[in-house]
Amino acid sequence: MVASRMQQSGRKLMAAALGMALAGCDLLGGGGEPDRLARWVLPNAVLLGDAKADPESGEKIQQSPDGRGYLFMPSPNSKEAPTRLYLVPLATVDPAIDAAVRKAVFPGGVATYRTGRGIGDHADSGTVERLAETELEAFYLAFTIVDQSALCEGLSKPCDGVGRIMLLGKLKGRPVVGQDSVVLMLDALMSASLAVFDKIMDTAPERCGFDPNRDALPGHIAGACRTMLKLEWAHDNDFTLDQIGGALPLSPEALKVLLAQLPKGSFYEKGELLGRMEKVQ
Protein backbone atom coordinates (compact mmCIF):
# COMPACT_ATOMS: atom_id res chain seq x y z
CA MET A 1 0.00 0.00 0.00
CA VAL A 2 2.77 2.39 0.98
CA ALA A 3 4.87 1.40 -2.02
CA SER A 4 2.07 1.97 -4.50
CA ARG A 5 1.27 5.34 -2.88
CA MET A 6 4.87 6.37 -3.26
CA GLN A 7 4.80 5.23 -6.86
CA GLN A 8 1.64 7.24 -7.36
CA SER A 9 3.05 10.41 -5.86
CA GLY A 10 6.29 9.85 -7.76
CA ARG A 11 4.34 9.63 -11.00
CA LYS A 12 2.38 12.71 -10.04
CA LEU A 13 5.52 14.67 -9.27
CA MET A 14 7.01 13.71 -12.63
CA ALA A 15 3.82 14.64 -14.43
CA ALA A 16 3.72 17.97 -12.63
CA ALA A 17 7.37 18.66 -13.43
CA LEU A 18 6.81 17.74 -17.06
CA GLY A 19 3.75 19.95 -17.20
CA MET A 20 5.69 22.90 -15.83
CA ALA A 21 8.62 22.29 -18.17
CA LEU A 22 6.27 22.22 -21.13
CA ALA A 23 4.58 25.40 -19.93
CA GLY A 24 8.00 26.96 -20.14
CA CYS A 25 7.91 28.65 -16.79
CA ASP A 26 7.22 28.10 -13.12
CA LEU A 27 3.58 29.10 -12.98
CA LEU A 28 2.60 27.19 -9.88
CA GLY A 29 3.46 29.03 -6.71
CA GLY A 30 2.06 26.72 -4.07
CA GLY A 31 3.41 23.65 -5.85
CA GLY A 32 0.71 21.11 -5.09
CA GLU A 33 -2.00 19.54 -7.22
CA PRO A 34 -5.47 20.97 -6.52
CA ASP A 35 -7.14 17.56 -6.40
CA ARG A 36 -5.25 16.24 -3.37
CA LEU A 37 -8.12 16.99 -0.99
CA ALA A 38 -10.68 15.39 -3.31
CA ARG A 39 -8.55 12.25 -3.57
CA TRP A 40 -8.41 12.07 0.21
CA VAL A 41 -12.16 12.65 0.61
CA LEU A 42 -13.33 9.68 -1.46
CA PRO A 43 -11.95 6.81 0.60
CA ASN A 44 -13.01 8.58 3.81
CA ALA A 45 -16.60 9.32 2.77
CA VAL A 46 -19.64 7.48 4.11
CA LEU A 47 -23.13 7.05 2.74
CA LEU A 48 -26.03 8.20 4.90
CA GLY A 49 -29.67 7.76 3.94
CA ASP A 50 -31.24 6.86 0.65
CA ALA A 51 -30.85 8.94 -2.45
CA LYS A 52 -34.16 9.96 -4.01
CA ALA A 53 -35.29 12.62 -6.43
CA ASP A 54 -36.49 15.94 -5.04
CA PRO A 55 -39.88 16.18 -6.76
CA GLU A 56 -40.25 19.95 -6.29
CA SER A 57 -37.10 21.24 -7.89
CA GLY A 58 -36.72 18.48 -10.44
CA GLU A 59 -33.24 17.96 -9.05
CA LYS A 60 -32.29 14.33 -9.10
CA ILE A 61 -30.22 12.74 -6.38
CA GLN A 62 -28.51 9.41 -7.00
CA GLN A 63 -25.59 7.59 -5.56
CA SER A 64 -22.35 8.77 -7.14
CA PRO A 65 -20.72 6.31 -9.59
CA ASP A 66 -17.95 5.56 -7.08
CA GLY A 67 -20.60 4.54 -4.55
CA ARG A 68 -19.20 6.74 -1.82
CA GLY A 69 -21.35 9.84 -2.18
CA TYR A 70 -24.33 11.46 -3.85
CA LEU A 71 -24.70 12.72 -7.38
CA PHE A 72 -26.92 15.78 -7.87
CA MET A 73 -28.18 16.30 -11.39
CA PRO A 74 -29.34 19.90 -11.81
CA SER A 75 -32.82 20.82 -13.04
CA PRO A 76 -33.15 20.60 -16.83
CA ASN A 77 -32.93 24.34 -17.55
CA SER A 78 -30.27 25.06 -14.99
CA LYS A 79 -26.82 26.23 -16.03
CA GLU A 80 -25.26 24.40 -13.13
CA ALA A 81 -23.05 21.36 -13.48
CA PRO A 82 -23.75 17.95 -11.94
CA THR A 83 -22.12 17.86 -8.52
CA ARG A 84 -21.10 15.10 -6.17
CA LEU A 85 -21.46 15.44 -2.41
CA TYR A 86 -19.38 13.38 0.01
CA LEU A 87 -19.82 13.16 3.76
CA VAL A 88 -16.88 12.60 6.07
CA PRO A 89 -17.44 12.34 9.84
CA LEU A 90 -15.71 15.23 11.59
CA ALA A 91 -14.68 12.90 14.42
CA THR A 92 -12.56 10.81 12.07
CA VAL A 93 -10.87 13.89 10.63
CA ASP A 94 -10.05 15.50 13.97
CA PRO A 95 -11.61 14.13 17.17
CA ALA A 96 -10.46 17.10 19.27
CA ILE A 97 -12.10 19.58 16.90
CA ASP A 98 -15.24 17.45 16.82
CA ALA A 99 -15.43 17.55 20.62
CA ALA A 100 -14.86 21.30 20.63
CA VAL A 101 -17.63 21.85 18.06
CA ARG A 102 -20.04 19.71 20.08
CA LYS A 103 -19.33 21.73 23.17
CA ALA A 104 -19.71 25.02 21.34
CA VAL A 105 -22.98 24.04 19.62
CA PHE A 106 -24.51 22.43 22.73
CA PRO A 107 -23.57 24.54 25.75
CA GLY A 108 -24.99 22.71 28.74
CA GLY A 109 -26.09 19.93 26.39
CA VAL A 110 -28.67 22.03 24.51
CA ALA A 111 -28.55 23.97 21.26
CA THR A 112 -30.82 26.97 20.83
CA TYR A 113 -31.67 27.88 17.24
CA ARG A 114 -34.19 29.97 15.39
CA THR A 115 -36.33 28.42 12.68
CA GLY A 116 -36.64 30.10 9.28
CA ARG A 117 -33.25 31.76 9.68
CA GLY A 118 -31.21 32.63 6.62
CA ILE A 119 -27.45 33.08 6.48
CA GLY A 120 -26.30 36.17 8.31
CA ASP A 121 -29.93 36.74 9.24
CA HIS A 122 -30.65 38.96 12.18
CA ALA A 123 -34.42 38.93 11.67
CA ASP A 124 -36.83 38.06 14.42
CA SER A 125 -38.92 35.82 12.21
CA GLY A 126 -39.44 32.19 13.04
CA THR A 127 -39.49 30.66 16.48
CA VAL A 128 -36.76 29.72 18.91
CA GLU A 129 -36.36 25.97 19.29
CA ARG A 130 -34.13 23.73 21.32
CA LEU A 131 -32.22 20.64 20.32
CA ALA A 132 -30.71 18.30 22.89
CA GLU A 133 -27.21 17.04 22.21
CA THR A 134 -28.57 13.53 22.62
CA GLU A 135 -30.58 14.05 19.44
CA LEU A 136 -27.41 14.68 17.44
CA GLU A 137 -25.84 11.64 15.86
CA ALA A 138 -22.65 13.24 14.55
CA PHE A 139 -21.10 16.21 12.77
CA TYR A 140 -20.03 15.77 9.18
CA LEU A 141 -17.98 17.70 6.66
CA ALA A 142 -19.82 17.79 3.34
CA PHE A 143 -17.51 18.13 0.33
CA THR A 144 -18.74 19.24 -3.09
CA ILE A 145 -16.77 17.85 -6.04
CA VAL A 146 -17.46 18.73 -9.67
CA ASP A 147 -15.96 16.91 -12.66
CA GLN A 148 -13.08 18.76 -14.30
CA SER A 149 -13.34 21.57 -11.77
CA ALA A 150 -9.58 22.11 -11.46
CA LEU A 151 -6.36 21.94 -13.47
CA CYS A 152 -3.63 19.53 -12.50
CA GLU A 153 -0.18 18.71 -13.89
CA GLY A 154 1.19 22.21 -14.08
CA LEU A 155 -2.25 23.71 -14.63
CA SER A 156 -2.59 21.79 -17.88
CA LYS A 157 -4.83 18.77 -17.30
CA PRO A 158 -8.41 18.81 -15.98
CA CYS A 159 -8.97 17.02 -12.70
CA ASP A 160 -11.65 16.98 -10.01
CA GLY A 161 -11.29 19.25 -6.98
CA VAL A 162 -13.30 20.13 -3.88
CA GLY A 163 -15.15 23.35 -4.64
CA ARG A 164 -17.02 23.81 -1.38
CA ILE A 165 -17.04 22.43 2.16
CA MET A 166 -19.93 22.65 4.62
CA LEU A 167 -20.27 21.65 8.25
CA LEU A 168 -23.49 19.92 9.18
CA GLY A 169 -24.97 17.87 11.99
CA LYS A 170 -26.87 14.66 11.36
CA LEU A 171 -29.79 13.98 13.66
CA LYS A 172 -30.49 10.53 15.02
CA GLY A 173 -33.05 8.70 12.95
CA ARG A 174 -33.14 11.39 10.24
CA PRO A 175 -31.39 10.93 6.90
CA VAL A 176 -29.09 13.65 5.55
CA VAL A 177 -30.09 13.17 1.94
CA GLY A 178 -33.40 12.30 0.37
CA GLN A 179 -36.97 12.50 1.61
CA ASP A 180 -37.58 13.18 5.32
CA SER A 181 -34.04 14.47 5.61
CA VAL A 182 -33.23 17.16 8.15
CA VAL A 183 -29.77 18.50 8.90
CA LEU A 184 -28.35 21.10 11.24
CA MET A 185 -26.39 23.51 9.05
CA LEU A 186 -23.69 25.54 10.79
CA ASP A 187 -22.19 28.82 9.56
CA ALA A 188 -19.05 28.26 11.62
CA LEU A 189 -16.96 26.74 8.84
CA MET A 190 -17.76 29.59 6.47
CA SER A 191 -16.74 32.02 9.22
CA ALA A 192 -13.54 30.04 9.79
CA SER A 193 -12.75 30.24 6.06
CA LEU A 194 -12.66 34.01 6.46
CA ALA A 195 -11.08 34.12 9.92
CA VAL A 196 -7.92 32.32 8.72
CA PHE A 197 -7.04 35.59 6.99
CA ASP A 198 -7.16 37.67 10.18
CA LYS A 199 -3.41 37.79 10.70
CA ILE A 200 -2.51 38.85 7.18
CA MET A 201 -5.28 41.46 7.28
CA ASP A 202 -3.31 43.20 10.05
CA THR A 203 -0.73 44.06 7.39
CA ALA A 204 -3.34 45.65 5.11
CA PRO A 205 -2.64 49.35 5.80
CA GLU A 206 1.06 48.92 5.07
CA ARG A 207 0.59 46.68 2.05
CA CYS A 208 -2.27 48.58 0.43
CA GLY A 209 -1.36 52.10 1.43
CA PHE A 210 -4.83 52.58 2.92
CA ASP A 211 -6.82 50.95 5.71
CA PRO A 212 -9.72 48.85 4.37
CA ASN A 213 -11.20 48.63 7.86
CA ARG A 214 -11.06 52.31 8.77
CA ASP A 215 -10.92 54.49 5.66
CA ALA A 216 -14.13 55.87 4.16
CA LEU A 217 -14.10 54.13 0.78
CA PRO A 218 -16.52 52.20 -1.41
CA GLY A 219 -16.65 48.56 -0.33
CA HIS A 220 -15.24 47.25 -3.60
CA ILE A 221 -12.02 49.21 -3.07
CA ALA A 222 -11.63 48.00 0.52
CA GLY A 223 -12.43 44.56 -0.86
CA ALA A 224 -9.66 44.83 -3.46
CA CYS A 225 -7.08 45.23 -0.70
CA ARG A 226 -8.49 42.26 1.21
CA THR A 227 -8.66 40.09 -1.89
CA MET A 228 -5.02 40.71 -2.71
CA LEU A 229 -3.96 39.70 0.81
CA LYS A 230 -6.25 36.66 0.78
CA LEU A 231 -4.71 35.46 -2.47
CA GLU A 232 -1.28 35.90 -0.96
CA TRP A 233 -2.10 33.96 2.20
CA ALA A 234 -3.81 31.22 0.18
CA HIS A 235 -0.84 30.94 -2.16
CA ASP A 236 1.57 30.56 0.75
CA ASN A 237 -0.55 28.06 2.71
CA ASP A 238 -1.80 25.51 0.14
CA PHE A 239 -5.25 27.05 -0.19
CA THR A 240 -7.13 28.82 -2.91
CA LEU A 241 -10.19 31.09 -2.72
CA ASP A 242 -13.70 29.75 -3.09
CA GLN A 243 -16.46 31.45 -5.05
CA ILE A 244 -17.35 33.75 -2.16
CA GLY A 245 -13.81 34.77 -1.21
CA GLY A 246 -13.28 32.26 1.60
CA ALA A 247 -10.19 30.12 2.08
CA LEU A 248 -10.52 26.74 0.30
CA PRO A 249 -8.03 24.06 1.33
CA LEU A 250 -6.28 22.11 -1.43
CA SER A 251 -5.01 19.22 0.72
CA PRO A 252 -5.98 17.28 3.85
CA GLU A 253 -3.21 19.10 5.73
CA ALA A 254 -4.64 22.46 4.71
CA LEU A 255 -8.09 21.21 5.75
CA LYS A 256 -6.71 20.63 9.26
CA VAL A 257 -5.43 24.21 9.31
CA LEU A 258 -8.94 25.39 8.46
CA LEU A 259 -10.55 23.15 11.06
CA ALA A 260 -8.14 24.42 13.73
CA GLN A 261 -9.76 27.81 13.23
CA LEU A 262 -13.23 26.47 14.13
CA PRO A 263 -13.05 26.53 17.94
CA LYS A 264 -11.76 30.12 17.84
CA GLY A 265 -14.93 31.38 16.20
CA SER A 266 -18.40 32.20 17.43
CA PHE A 267 -21.14 29.62 17.18
CA TYR A 268 -23.76 31.78 18.83
CA GLU A 269 -24.95 35.35 18.53
CA LYS A 270 -27.34 36.84 21.09
CA GLY A 271 -28.09 33.39 22.42
CA GLU A 272 -29.06 31.89 19.06
CA LEU A 273 -27.07 29.42 17.00
CA LEU A 274 -25.40 30.77 13.87
CA GLY A 275 -26.95 28.07 11.79
CA ARG A 276 -30.28 26.53 10.94
CA MET A 277 -32.24 23.34 10.72
CA GLU A 278 -32.77 22.64 7.06
CA LYS A 279 -35.79 20.67 6.02
CA VAL A 280 -35.68 19.17 2.55
CA GLN A 281 -39.21 19.02 1.13
Place this chain on the structure above:
Amino acid sequence: MRTRNRLAAAAALILMACTPDLQNRIIVPAPIEFGAVAQGAQLAVLRKAYVSEDGRHALFFVGDGAAISVHLVDKTGLMAIDKIPAPSAQGQGESAANEAGNEAASQLDQLYLPAGAFAVIPAQQGQLAYFRQGKLSMVTYIADQAGGLQFGAAVDTELLAKLIDAEGGSSAVDVLPAVWDGKGSKNLQLVLFRDAPAALGKILTANTRALFHAVVEGDRGTRWQESDLPAPTGLSDAAAIEALRQKVAEAG
Protein backbone atom coordinates in the same frame (compact mmCIF):
# COMPACT_ATOMS: atom_id res chain seq x y z
CA MET B 1 -30.42 18.60 -1.94
CA ARG B 2 -32.07 21.98 -2.17
CA THR B 3 -30.46 22.71 1.16
CA ARG B 4 -27.11 22.84 -0.53
CA ASN B 5 -28.29 25.11 -3.30
CA ARG B 6 -30.15 27.47 -0.98
CA LEU B 7 -27.22 27.65 1.36
CA ALA B 8 -24.68 28.31 -1.34
CA ALA B 9 -26.90 30.73 -3.23
CA ALA B 10 -27.82 32.69 -0.13
CA ALA B 11 -24.23 32.77 1.05
CA ALA B 12 -23.06 33.99 -2.31
CA LEU B 13 -25.74 36.67 -2.48
CA ILE B 14 -25.18 38.01 1.00
CA LEU B 15 -21.43 38.06 0.73
CA MET B 16 -21.46 39.58 -2.72
CA ALA B 17 -23.83 42.31 -1.67
CA CYS B 18 -22.17 43.19 1.61
CA THR B 19 -18.49 42.54 1.02
CA PRO B 20 -17.44 42.65 -2.62
CA ASP B 21 -14.30 40.58 -1.97
CA LEU B 22 -14.45 38.65 -5.23
CA GLN B 23 -11.33 36.97 -6.47
CA ASN B 24 -11.63 37.50 -10.22
CA ARG B 25 -10.57 41.12 -10.52
CA ILE B 26 -7.60 43.18 -11.69
CA ILE B 27 -5.83 44.27 -8.50
CA VAL B 28 -2.19 45.28 -8.97
CA PRO B 29 0.18 46.70 -6.31
CA ALA B 30 1.82 49.05 -8.82
CA PRO B 31 0.87 51.56 -11.53
CA ILE B 32 -0.21 50.09 -14.88
CA GLU B 33 1.02 51.54 -18.16
CA PHE B 34 -1.61 52.16 -20.79
CA GLY B 35 -1.03 53.51 -24.31
CA ALA B 36 -3.29 56.51 -24.11
CA VAL B 37 -6.38 57.78 -22.37
CA ALA B 38 -9.65 58.34 -24.23
CA GLN B 39 -9.99 61.63 -26.02
CA GLY B 40 -12.56 63.49 -28.09
CA ALA B 41 -15.02 61.20 -29.83
CA GLN B 42 -13.81 58.26 -27.74
CA LEU B 43 -15.56 59.87 -24.77
CA ALA B 44 -18.89 60.27 -26.59
CA VAL B 45 -20.71 57.54 -24.64
CA LEU B 46 -19.62 59.14 -21.39
CA ARG B 47 -21.19 62.47 -22.38
CA LYS B 48 -24.67 60.98 -21.96
CA ALA B 49 -26.88 60.39 -18.96
CA TYR B 50 -27.87 56.88 -17.97
CA VAL B 51 -30.65 55.42 -15.86
CA SER B 52 -30.55 52.21 -13.82
CA GLU B 53 -32.69 49.27 -14.84
CA ASP B 54 -35.18 49.89 -12.04
CA GLY B 55 -35.34 53.55 -13.03
CA ARG B 56 -34.53 54.77 -9.53
CA HIS B 57 -31.05 56.13 -10.20
CA ALA B 58 -29.35 58.14 -12.90
CA LEU B 59 -25.66 58.69 -13.54
CA PHE B 60 -23.49 61.02 -15.57
CA PHE B 61 -19.77 61.71 -15.91
CA VAL B 62 -17.74 64.87 -15.41
CA GLY B 63 -14.17 65.41 -16.64
CA ASP B 64 -11.93 64.17 -19.44
CA GLY B 65 -10.12 60.96 -20.33
CA ALA B 66 -7.30 61.48 -17.87
CA ALA B 67 -9.54 62.28 -14.94
CA ILE B 68 -13.26 61.58 -15.11
CA SER B 69 -15.67 61.02 -12.26
CA VAL B 70 -19.12 59.45 -12.05
CA HIS B 71 -22.00 61.20 -10.31
CA LEU B 72 -25.28 59.74 -9.23
CA VAL B 73 -28.78 61.15 -8.92
CA ASP B 74 -31.66 59.71 -6.92
CA LYS B 75 -35.09 61.09 -6.06
CA THR B 76 -33.50 63.52 -3.57
CA GLY B 77 -30.97 64.86 -6.07
CA LEU B 78 -27.20 64.43 -6.30
CA MET B 79 -26.14 61.44 -4.23
CA ALA B 80 -23.57 61.93 -1.50
CA ILE B 81 -20.51 60.17 -2.95
CA ASP B 82 -18.45 62.61 -0.90
CA LYS B 83 -20.03 61.34 2.32
CA ILE B 84 -19.22 57.66 2.24
CA PRO B 85 -18.85 56.68 5.89
CA ALA B 86 -15.94 54.79 7.38
CA PRO B 87 -16.56 51.04 7.70
CA SER B 88 -17.29 51.38 11.41
CA ALA B 89 -20.29 53.54 10.53
CA GLN B 90 -21.31 51.67 7.40
CA GLY B 91 -24.60 49.83 7.49
CA GLN B 92 -25.78 52.11 10.23
CA GLY B 93 -28.54 54.36 9.03
CA GLU B 94 -28.74 56.31 12.23
CA SER B 95 -27.85 59.67 10.79
CA ALA B 96 -29.22 60.92 7.48
CA ALA B 97 -25.66 61.66 6.35
CA ASN B 98 -24.60 58.08 7.02
CA GLU B 99 -27.59 56.71 5.18
CA ALA B 100 -27.03 58.98 2.17
CA GLY B 101 -23.35 58.08 2.12
CA ASN B 102 -24.17 54.37 2.44
CA GLU B 103 -26.52 54.50 -0.51
CA ALA B 104 -23.96 56.30 -2.63
CA ALA B 105 -21.32 53.73 -1.66
CA SER B 106 -23.69 50.92 -2.59
CA GLN B 107 -24.20 52.35 -6.07
CA LEU B 108 -20.45 52.76 -6.57
CA ASP B 109 -19.97 49.14 -5.49
CA GLN B 110 -22.29 47.96 -8.23
CA LEU B 111 -20.48 50.12 -10.79
CA TYR B 112 -17.02 49.14 -9.51
CA LEU B 113 -15.98 52.78 -9.80
CA PRO B 114 -14.30 55.06 -7.27
CA ALA B 115 -15.81 58.13 -5.61
CA GLY B 116 -13.00 60.22 -7.09
CA ALA B 117 -11.44 60.47 -10.53
CA PHE B 118 -10.41 57.62 -12.80
CA ALA B 119 -8.77 57.40 -16.21
CA VAL B 120 -10.72 56.21 -19.24
CA ILE B 121 -8.80 53.85 -21.53
CA PRO B 122 -10.26 53.02 -24.95
CA ALA B 123 -10.85 49.27 -25.19
CA GLN B 124 -12.75 46.70 -27.22
CA GLN B 125 -16.44 47.57 -27.48
CA GLY B 126 -16.20 49.92 -24.55
CA GLN B 127 -13.66 51.45 -22.22
CA LEU B 128 -11.64 50.52 -19.20
CA ALA B 129 -11.78 52.47 -15.96
CA TYR B 130 -8.31 52.64 -14.42
CA PHE B 131 -7.91 54.01 -10.91
CA ARG B 132 -5.55 53.81 -7.97
CA GLN B 133 -6.02 53.83 -4.22
CA GLY B 134 -2.90 53.95 -2.08
CA LYS B 135 -0.53 51.39 -3.58
CA LEU B 136 -3.18 49.50 -5.52
CA SER B 137 -4.29 49.83 -9.14
CA MET B 138 -7.68 48.57 -10.23
CA VAL B 139 -9.13 48.16 -13.71
CA THR B 140 -12.81 47.62 -14.42
CA TYR B 141 -14.89 47.56 -17.60
CA ILE B 142 -17.55 49.90 -18.95
CA ALA B 143 -18.95 47.94 -21.89
CA ASP B 144 -20.84 49.60 -24.70
CA GLN B 145 -24.23 48.00 -25.23
CA ALA B 146 -27.00 48.89 -27.64
CA GLY B 147 -28.73 51.76 -25.87
CA GLY B 148 -26.73 51.56 -22.70
CA LEU B 149 -23.64 50.65 -20.72
CA GLN B 150 -22.72 47.61 -18.66
CA PHE B 151 -20.35 47.96 -15.69
CA GLY B 152 -18.34 45.24 -14.02
CA ALA B 153 -15.01 43.97 -12.76
CA ALA B 154 -15.12 40.18 -13.21
CA VAL B 155 -12.24 38.89 -15.30
CA ASP B 156 -11.56 35.47 -16.80
CA THR B 157 -8.48 34.86 -14.70
CA GLU B 158 -7.66 31.63 -16.51
CA LEU B 159 -7.39 33.49 -19.81
CA LEU B 160 -5.56 36.36 -18.13
CA ALA B 161 -2.89 33.99 -16.78
CA LYS B 162 -2.38 32.51 -20.25
CA LEU B 163 -2.09 35.93 -21.90
CA ILE B 164 0.37 37.20 -19.28
CA ASP B 165 2.48 34.10 -19.74
CA ALA B 166 2.40 34.47 -23.54
CA GLU B 167 3.71 38.03 -23.19
CA GLY B 168 6.53 36.93 -20.90
CA GLY B 169 5.07 38.57 -17.82
CA SER B 170 4.92 35.52 -15.53
CA SER B 171 7.58 36.77 -13.15
CA ALA B 172 5.22 39.54 -12.05
CA VAL B 173 2.40 37.18 -11.03
CA ASP B 174 1.69 34.07 -9.04
CA VAL B 175 -1.00 31.81 -10.42
CA LEU B 176 -3.13 29.78 -8.01
CA PRO B 177 -5.25 26.80 -9.03
CA ALA B 178 -8.94 27.48 -8.44
CA VAL B 179 -11.68 24.90 -7.95
CA TRP B 180 -15.06 25.43 -9.53
CA ASP B 181 -18.11 24.53 -7.45
CA GLY B 182 -20.39 24.00 -10.43
CA LYS B 183 -22.13 27.37 -10.42
CA GLY B 184 -21.43 30.63 -12.24
CA SER B 185 -18.31 31.23 -14.29
CA LYS B 186 -15.59 28.59 -14.34
CA ASN B 187 -12.21 30.11 -13.52
CA LEU B 188 -9.67 27.38 -12.90
CA GLN B 189 -6.78 29.72 -12.21
CA LEU B 190 -6.53 32.81 -10.03
CA VAL B 191 -3.96 35.52 -10.59
CA LEU B 192 -2.07 37.25 -7.77
CA PHE B 193 -0.19 40.28 -9.04
CA ARG B 194 3.16 40.95 -7.36
CA ASP B 195 3.89 43.75 -9.83
CA ALA B 196 2.48 45.12 -13.07
CA PRO B 197 3.71 43.10 -16.07
CA ALA B 198 4.95 45.53 -18.72
CA ALA B 199 2.43 44.22 -21.25
CA LEU B 200 -0.59 44.28 -18.91
CA GLY B 201 -2.12 47.45 -20.39
CA LYS B 202 -1.77 46.07 -23.90
CA ILE B 203 -3.22 42.70 -22.84
CA LEU B 204 -6.28 44.35 -21.30
CA THR B 205 -7.06 46.64 -24.22
CA ALA B 206 -6.42 44.01 -26.93
CA ASN B 207 -8.49 41.27 -25.26
CA THR B 208 -11.14 43.23 -23.37
CA ARG B 209 -14.24 41.36 -24.48
CA ALA B 210 -12.74 37.93 -23.98
CA LEU B 211 -11.36 38.84 -20.56
CA PHE B 212 -14.50 40.57 -19.30
CA HIS B 213 -17.02 38.22 -20.93
CA ALA B 214 -18.71 37.54 -17.60
CA VAL B 215 -19.54 41.25 -17.31
CA VAL B 216 -21.22 41.34 -20.69
CA GLU B 217 -22.70 37.88 -21.11
CA GLY B 218 -22.85 36.55 -17.59
CA ASP B 219 -24.53 37.80 -14.48
CA ARG B 220 -21.61 39.95 -13.42
CA GLY B 221 -22.53 43.22 -15.06
CA THR B 222 -24.75 46.09 -13.97
CA ARG B 223 -26.70 47.47 -16.89
CA TRP B 224 -27.72 51.10 -17.29
CA GLN B 225 -29.96 52.51 -20.05
CA GLU B 226 -29.18 55.60 -22.05
CA SER B 227 -31.48 58.45 -21.08
CA ASP B 228 -33.04 60.87 -23.56
CA LEU B 229 -32.41 63.59 -21.00
CA PRO B 230 -29.18 65.54 -21.46
CA ALA B 231 -26.19 64.78 -19.27
CA PRO B 232 -25.40 67.67 -16.89
CA THR B 233 -22.36 69.64 -18.09
CA GLY B 234 -21.05 69.74 -14.53
CA LEU B 235 -22.09 69.64 -10.91
CA SER B 236 -23.42 73.19 -11.10
CA ASP B 237 -25.74 72.37 -14.01
CA ALA B 238 -28.74 72.54 -11.69
CA ALA B 239 -31.41 72.39 -14.39
CA ALA B 240 -30.12 69.18 -15.97
CA ILE B 241 -29.59 67.55 -12.57
CA GLU B 242 -33.11 68.49 -11.54
CA ALA B 243 -34.53 67.01 -14.74
CA LEU B 244 -32.81 63.72 -13.93
CA ARG B 245 -34.03 63.90 -10.36
CA GLN B 246 -37.61 64.26 -11.50
CA LYS B 247 -37.21 61.36 -13.89
CA VAL B 248 -35.96 58.94 -11.24
CA ALA B 249 -38.45 60.22 -8.68
CA GLU B 250 -41.21 59.00 -11.03
CA ALA B 251 -39.97 55.46 -10.58
CA GLY B 252 -40.82 55.63 -6.89
